[in-house]
Amino acid sequence: MKLPRSVLLQVLSRSFLLQASWNYEQMQSLGLIYALTPAFRRYYSGAALLAAYRRHLEYFNTHPYLATTVIGAVLKLEEQAQHGIDPGFTVGEFKSALVAPCAAMGDAFFWGAMRPVAAVVALLWAFHGSLWGPVFFIALFNLPHFWFRVQGLIKGYGGGVRVVSTLQRWHLSDWAICLKQVLVVLLGFFAAVIGAAATDNLDAGIAWGLCVAPLVLGLCALMRRRVSPLLVVLVLSLLLLSWFQLH
Amino acid sequence: MFFPALGVTVVVAILCGLDRTAAGQFMICRPIVAAPLTGWLLGEVAIGLQVGAMLELLWLGRLPVGAAIPPDDSQVAVGCTFLAIMSHAQTGMPPQAVAAASLLISMPFGKAGQLFDRLARLANARLLNKAELALDSGRFEGLERFHLRGMWHFAAASLATLTVVVGGGLLCLPLFLKYLDGPLVAAAPWIWLLFPLAGIGSLLSGLKVPRASLLFGGSFVLGLFILALR
Amino acid sequence: MGIVLVRVDNRLIHGQILEAWVPAVRADCIVVANNQLAEIAFQKLLMESAVPKGIKVAIGTIEEMVPLLRSEELIDRRVLLLFANPQDALQAHRLGVSFVELNLGNLHGGKNKKRLSCTVALNDGDIVQLQALEDDGVKVVLQCVPSDRQRLWR
Numbered sequence: 001m002k003l004p005r006s007v008l009l010q011v012l013s014r015s016f017l018l019q020a021s022w023n024y025e026q027m028q029s030l031g032l033i034y035a036l037t038p039a040f041r042r043y044y045s046g047a048a049l050l051a052a053y054r055r056h057l058e059y060f061n062t063h064p065y066l067a068t069t070v071i072g073a074v075l076k077l078e079e080q081a082q083h084g085i086d087p088g089f090t091v092g093e094f095k096s097a098l099v100a101p102c103a104a105m106g107d108a109f110f111w112g113a114m115r116p117v118a119a120v121v122a123l124l125w126a127f128h129g130s131l132w133g134p135v136f137f138i139a140l141f142n143l144p145h146f147w148f149r150v151q152g153l154i155k156g157y158g159g160g161v162r163v164v165s166t167l168q169r170w171h172l173s174d175w176a177i178c179l180k181q182v183l184v185v186l187l188g189f190f191a192a193v194i195g196a197a198a199t200d201n202l203d204a205g206i207a208w209g210l211c212v213a214p215l216v217l218g219l220c221a222l223m224r225r226r227v228s229p230l231l232v233v234l235v236l237s238l239l240l241l242s243w244f245q246l247h
Numbered sequence: 248m249f250f251p252a253l254g255v256t257v258v259v260a261i262l263c264g265l266d267r268t269a270a271g272q273f274m275i276c277r278p279i280v281a282a283p284l285t286g287w288l289l290g291e292v293a294i295g296l297q298v299g300a301m302l303e304l305l306w307l308g309r310l311p312v313g314a315a316i317p318p319d320d321s322q323v324a325v326g327c328t329f330l331a332i333m334s335h336a337q338t339g340m341p342p343q344a345v346a347a348a349s350l351l352i353s354m355p356f357g358k359a360g361q362l363f364d365r366l367a368r369l370a371n372a373r374l375l376n377k378a379e380l381a382l383d384s385g386r387f388e389g390l391e392r393f394h395l396r397g398m399w400h401f402a403a404a405s406l407a408t409l410t411v412v413v414g415g416g417l418l419c420l421p422l423f424l425k426y427l428d429g430p431l432v433a434a435a436p437w438i439w440l441l442f443p444l445a446g447i448g449s450l451l452s453g454l455k456v457p458r459a460s461l462l463f464g465g466s467f468v469l470g471l472f473i474l475a476l477r
Numbered sequence: 478m479g480i481v482l483v484r485v486d487n488r489l490i491h492g493q494i495l496e497a498w499v500p501a502v503r504a505d506c507i508v509v510a511n512n513q514l515a516e517i518a519f520q521k522l523l524m525e526s527a528v529p530k531g532i533k534v535a536i537g538t539i540e541e542m543v544p545l546l547r548s549e550e551l552i553d554r555r556v557l558l559l560f561a562n563p564q565d566a567l568q569a570h571r572l573g574v575s576f577v578e579l580n581l582g583n584l585h586g587g588k589n590k591k592r593l594s595c596t597v598a599l600n601d602g603d604i605v606q607l608q609a610l611e612d613d614g615v616k617v618v619l620q621c622v623p624s625d626r627q628r629l630w631r
Contacts, residue, residue: 019272020269023397024585025587034390037391050387104492104494108492116304123443126279126299126300126303127300134296138273145272167523173528174530177530177531181457185462185463187451188464188465190443191444192467192471194447195471207475212467213467217448223448226624232448233441233442237351240441242430245427245429315625453497455499
């Protein structure tokens, strides 16, 4: 019994609510069940459905955007189990093997790389008062977001256990490193934009903008020592305010 | 003007609060989107954009990885935009000055967000218990509803954070603006540059990539050179 | 340089490790000592592929990892050592892996578990083992991510 496209679409749309009941006991477990339900109602009924729910009401936590990959594979494995195909491990074991690496890849790619890159690109516009900034941010970030949600479900459901090689082929953690290098370049350029704006404020030559570099490195060193950015900003702002109060 | 604006702010705050974790995660909740959105709905998009641009990078390095909760920059962005627009209307001070002042005041209150978010997640544990009990007694019809109810908790948490941010801001901001209006106007262009700079520092401190200093330095110097040619 | 962080985390390699701890302690090598993980081939593969290229990964049973950690091979690496539970940490320590501080990261909840913090819940066995580690001179601390404040486990 193969799931019709409409059911997969339901699973996909429900995956957007994966974290609605996130808790410290089992994290996304109820969310997983919520997303699996449209398919499970086709697979099972009565006592079998109850048993399936019980099987899946256990610790589950992964990156929300890559969760569809896991969900798709889980659906495939459940389907194969009904046909008596035994992969040599339980669906639960497979699931718990998959979630942590997916979480690591997703965190590195989306939170660690994609989001700051999109934010800095947006800021380059927003900094000069252009409303294209927020628009670019939403577009640039959500393009890969949607792509991975949809592709993940397709590859996961299509591949079952073989989704492991799909995940490897995506090389998300290596892409994350590349994107982070792009991020560093963008941050350098953004720092230059700030330096140029500062020299404009002072009517000084743009070469004075070079002074921004040691400032950034100093701030960076402070934050390496786990001084919170909030504290840094508050203290420096107060210093600025008292300077202008006295002069 | 005050109460309709507050109503709009509350709606945006809840929308962003849900987008943060519970529903969608389209990143409408990021300050760079949430603040201009609030500003646009309140008729002062420029102030919103300024608040968003200042706040965006500052806490971006704090990732929502696993069970870690970053500071609630969404509620700070939304609440702060509201505060800035209200103060701008009242005092007539330049947008940049009110945006900077509102941010300095509302950011410390934003710390409450982590507490409320944690409470929401603890409250969600009760939903899980109910779901487990239901399954133990052989019922499964309610499972989906238990799950969806978690959104109320997240919505309540965002509302609580917004209340602290806006409440604290309404108490402190008038005093701040009254006694420091002169220096604020003078310092605002510098504070406006300071925020993204601190954000860059914070992001760089968490990045570990090969040749980072070369890439940063190269693009910084080249960037200045290009900007000088303009 | 040797071991820079020893952590108990039942999720082993995941986002908090790669995105928060590795940069914070400037680790360039992750050692996972876990008996179950070493058995399941695809899980090991996936864990390895979650780690970016520049960082060395070694995944194996506790008995395999102890000699590796004591060998010359990792002497000028900054090693981040991961265990799934306090029992494994105690075993490794008793087998001669020396560390003075043990970080409790994620030990998720369950029945008959006492919650120490949002992310750490312990059963009676865990508490006995951590106590034993403490008696051996290991400082046991709770700190989920580097930006959290570090505190003693009791």
